[in-house]
Amino acid sequence: MGEAIVITSGKGGVGKTTTSANVGTALALQGKKVCLVDTDIGLRNLDVVMGLENRIIYDLVDVLEGRCKVHQALVKDKRFEDMLYLLPAAQTSDKTAVTPEQMKELISNLKQDYDYIIIDCPAGIEHGYRNAVAGADRAIVVTTPEVSAVRDADRIIGLLEKEENVESPKLIINRIRNQMMKNGDMLDVDEIATHLSIDLIGIVADDDEVIRASNHGEPIALNPNSKAAIAYRNIARRILGESIPLQPLEDEAPGVFSKLKKFFGVK
Amino acid sequence: MKKTQNVTIKGTKDGLTLHLDDSCSYEELKEEIDHKLSDSARSREDRLLSVHVQVGNRYLTTEQEEEIKELVRQKKNLVVDSISSNVITKEEAEQIKKENEVVPVARIIRSGQVLQVPGDLLLVGDVNPGGTVIAGGNIYIMGVLRGVAHAGFNGDKEAIVTASVMKPSQIRISDCITRAPDHYQDDDKREMECAYINDSDQITVDRLQMLMHLRPNITRLEGGY
Numbered sequence: 001m002g003e004a005i006v007i008t009s010g011k012g013g014v015g016k017t018t019t020s021a022n023v024g025t026a027l028a029l030q031g032k033k034v035c036l037v038d039t040d041i042g043l044r045n046l047d048v049v050m051g052l053e054n055r056i057i058y059d060l061v062d063v064l065e066g067r068c069k070v071h072q073a074l075v076k077d078k079r080f081e082d083m084l085y086l087l088p089a090a091q092t093s094d095k096t097a098v099t100p101e102q103m104k105e106l107i108s109n110l111k112q113d114y115d116y117i118i119i120d121c122p123a124g125i126e127h128g129y130r131n132a133v134a135g136a137d138r139a140i141v142v143t144t145p146e147v148s149a150v151r152d153a154d155r156i157i158g159l160l161e162k163e164e165n166v167e168s169p170k171l172i173i174n175r176i177r178n179q180m181m182k183n184g185d186m187l188d189v190d191e192i193a194t195h196l197s198i199d200l201i202g203i204v205a206d207d208d209e210v211i212r213a214s215n216h217g218e219p220i221a222l223n224p225n226s227k228a229a230i231a232y233r234n235i236a237r238r239i240l241g242e243s244i245p246l247q248p249l250e251d252e253a254p255g256v257f258s259k260l261k262k263f264f265g266v267k
Numbered sequence: 268m269k270k271t272q273n274v275t276i277k278g279t280k281d282g283l284t285l286h287l288d289d290s291c292s293y294e295e296l297k298e299e300i301d302h303k304l305s306d307s308a309r310s311r312e313d314r315l316l317s318v319h320v321q322v323g324n325r326y327l328t329t330e331q332e333e334e335i336k337e338l339v340r341q342k343k344n345l346v347v348d349s350i351s352s353n354v355i356t357k358e359e360a361e362q363i364k365k366e367n368e369v370v371p372v373a374r375i376i377r378s379g380q381v382l383q384v385p386g387d388l389l390l391v392g393d394v395n396p397g398g399t400v401i402a403g404g405n406i407y408i409m410g411v412l413r414g415v416a417h418a419g420f421n422g423d424k425e426a427i428v429t430a431s432v433m434k435p436s437q438i439r440i441s442d443c444i445t446r447a448p449d450h451y452q453d454d455d456k457r458e459m460e461c462a463y464i465n466d467s468d469q470i471t472v473d474r475l476q477m478l479m480h481l482r483p484n485i486t487r488l489e490g491g492y
């Protein structure tokens with residue numbers, strides 16, 4: 001039986017969809033069978049980032065309202081033999097069309113057939129958030145090194161800690177800019193991790209390649225030469241239980257990340 | 268048969284003290300108060316005389332207390348200043364216990380969360396920005412205070428807030444409020460500090476060590492060690 005991981009943040013635009021696409025891709029590259037579920041009803045875009053928009057026939061709401069079977073709505077990613085699928089969000093429906101109970105049942109069905117279900121959560125803490133979290137076993141909170149994003153991450157972590165079925169959440173700090181951090185114009189990684197006091201599972205640099213790749217419908221994780229790709233692949237391996245210290249950014253900013261090792265439990 | 272005295276009146280320099288017997292019926296008491304107070308002829312005085320009522324081991328409900336006050340007030344120049352009893356209800360006792368208890372909590376109070384206790388709070392963990400802790404009594408934080416702390420919630424001006432790192436966005440004690448400077452300097456450690464209301468009715472922050480002089484009553488240990 002597989003595991004469901006919700007990718008959430010509170011604040012919008014911090015990289016939930018990008019993270020979902022890339023972590024899902026990286027897990028598939030590790031040989032895991034992955035299903036991406038977009039729960040951002042009305043504002044779907046995981047399909048676009050994955051380059052799968054043109055193949056959509058049915059969506060999440062069609063499945064929940066019985067207009068089709070789950071397997072009919074799943075879009076297969078041709079780049080991976082039979083390892084990566086996407087269940088797209090509905091673009092037109094009202095987000096109250098879905099209930100947490102329905103989501104729970106759907107996710108638990110998907111867990112029969114997949115190793116990992118990656119759930120892309122909408123922004124906010126209302127209805128959409130509750131639907132996204134309903135079927136999850138684990139949670140990853142994404143933040144950027146901005147005060148407002150960290151504040152919202154803190155709020156979300158507080159809510160996640162109340163969910164009995166969800167393991168204590170892990171943290172990804174996205175869009176790190178070394179120069180700004182060094183100058184003290186941005187919260188540093190250490191500061192954020194201490195403040196939120198949950199385990200850090202990865203840091204991703206702010207990289208134009210990420211945007212370019214998303215615009216081409218080719219998640220950056222597929223490109224082995226990019227630093228961001230290595231960061232996402234490392235996150236996938238940490239999800240699988242490997243203990244990997246932070247590498248990609250260390251050479252660029254000696255000192256800044258030295259204290260970080262303790263968050264990974266690495267000596 | 269000679270009736271025993273259920274109500275005895277004593278004059279003091281502060282006024283009158285009524286000692287009410289606690290084994291007779293409440294109705295008997297009322298009658299006798301009415302009777303006794305009408306007897307005492309002091310109608311020439313126009314000074315208001317305050318009355319202290321001692322009810323011994325009798326429990327009076329709020330309505331009964333009101334009744335007795337009313338009864339006394341009907342007599343000329345008399346007004347009830349206080350009613351004291353040796354007994355309280357279990358509920359009141361539990362409330363008093365709660366208000367004097369230290370509640371330990373090991374948790375992080377995150378943005379949007381509010382933790383409230385009736386007595387003192389011992390928080391082992393941080394209060395993050397946007398988080399709030401409220402206590403009827405003192406607040407002791409073993410961690411970083413970055414959010415809001417409100418001590419002495421019910422009006423206790425003696426209440427204090429302590430923190431291992433004091434970087435609150437706001438501190439409230441009783442009805443006094445103080446807000447943080449707009450920016451904390453990065454090198455400003457703010458370690459081991461306490462906040463209290465000073466003599467000019469304003470919240471001040473000081474070293475933790477000052478506490479034993481400022482609020483000696485915080486120590487509840489009796490005897491030497």
Ligand SMILES: Nc1ncnc2c1ncn2[C@@H]1O[C@H](COP(=O)(O)OP(=O)(O)O)[C@@H](O)[C@H]1O
Binds near residue numbers: 011174208
């Ligand atoms: N590491 C990164 N470097 C550069 N741009 C990024 C990075 N992560 C996300 N972005 C960009 O930020 C924007 C918002 O990301 P998205 O994943 O859609 O956020 P969310 O799903 O949280 O609203 C997108 O344009 C995306 O390409």
Ligand SMILES: [Mg+2]
Binds near residue numbers: 016
């Ligand atoms: Mg999104």
